[in-house]
Amino acid sequence: MSAAGLGLRLHDTLYGSDHNRVFQNWWEYAKEHYIPIHGGEVVGSMTMYYDPILGVHMPSNHEPFQKFGTAQLIQASQPDDARVLVEAAFDQLGWREGVPIEEKGGNPRETIMGMVYAREYGDEALYGRLKAYAEEHHDPTWDEASGEFYWKFGLDEPYPRGQFNAAAALAEVMTEGAWGRLLTEPNLRKFVEPTVTDVDFPNFCLSQAVYDVDRRSLIIASDKGAPSAAGQPTTFRITNVDPERCTVVADDEVSSDWRAVDGDIEVSTSVGEHTFVVRMH
Numbered sequence: 001m002s003a004a005g006l007g008l009r010l011h012d013t014l015y016g017s018d019h020n021r022v023f024q025n026w027w028e029y030a031k032e033h034y035i036p037i038h039g040g041e042v043v044g045s046m047t048m049y050y051d052p053i054l055g056v057h058m059p060s061n062h063e064p065f066q067k068f069g070t071a072q073l074i075q076a077s078q079p080d081d082a083r084v085l086v087e088a089a090f091d092q093l094g095w096r097e098g099v100p101i102e103e104k105g106g107n108p109r110e111t112i113m114g115m116v117y118a119r120e121y122g123d124e125a126l127y128g129r130l131k132a133y134a135e136e137h138h139d140p141t142w143d144e145a146s147g148e149f150y151w152k153f154g155l156d157e158p159y160p161r162g163q164f165n166a167a168a169a170l171a172e173v174m175t176e177g178a179w180g181r182l183l184t185e186p187n188l189r190k191f192v193e194p195t196v197t198d199v200d201f202p203n204f205c206l207s208q209a210v211y212d213v214d215r216r217s218l219i220i221a222s223d224k225g226a227p228s229a230a231g232q233p234t235t236f237r238i239t240n241v242d243p244e245r246c247t248v249v250a251d252d253e254v255s256s257d258w259r260a261v262d263g264d265i266e267v268s269t270s271v272g273e274h275t276f277v278v279r280m281h
Helices: 002-015 020-033 064-074 079-093 109-120 124-137 162-173 178-184
Strands: 047-051 056-059 140-143 148-151 195-197 206-212 217-222 233-239 246-250 253-255 258-261 264-270 274-280
Touching (some): 064 079, 109 124, 109 178, 148 162, 264 274
Antiparallel strands (some): 140 148, 246 253, 258 264
16 A cells, blocks of 8 residues: 555656545554554554454564665655654664664665665765675676676576665665655656657666756766677667757767757767767757
8 A cells, every 4th residue: 555655646746636645544544553653653563464354464563674665655645654664663773773784584675775764864874884784795796798787685696686776776876865855856847858768778878868957958978888789889869859959069079970850869879988968059
């Protein structure tokens, strides 16, 4: 239900609807029966799963991750209760009091979500402790063959874990309050501003694509890309532009290696490190 509430909240933000009120009503019920938050504290065991046929609650209080996970889902609609859950998880783990960081069964979820929320709430001291542990135990890896970076988390597996890596990457790029802003103040201008599309990923990889409103310029950078495709010709498109009123600067030189295609512009380049500035006149 918490995930459903997040979906309803995002729909309301994007389309001006009022569907999340259904979740708001349910959340008050949940705090009485499943997630006992009263007076700004978690005062009992959380229910991970409830069997309505047997009337049995499966408790999850022994797993701080359940608090992190629920907090992440209710952040948009119940930020105060989300923080209560996160602080309860921190207290349970004892990290702020110097309790050693441990990952039971080699599961990195609590450490990763701890980093996410340490950054969300601006606790750089705790983030630094968790980050140091992650650097030592999560196997940060540059794959020279593919040109990719990922964490292996000590797992002897042919492919890196996608969910773990996604959350770890979130912790890397976050700033204070970023998760809350992403959910409650999304950048809707991006749907009408100049946008990069049709990138030949993973051969050609962008490290930056940002539109500067004041300068009316789309600023793009690419990294080395896939080593196996280095130097190969490639193209990408930019939509939401007027091709007749654009100038393309590639690697600090005005470029003519682009053309108008179906109202977009298509830029020709090669796989490798480049910079582009697309100026709107």
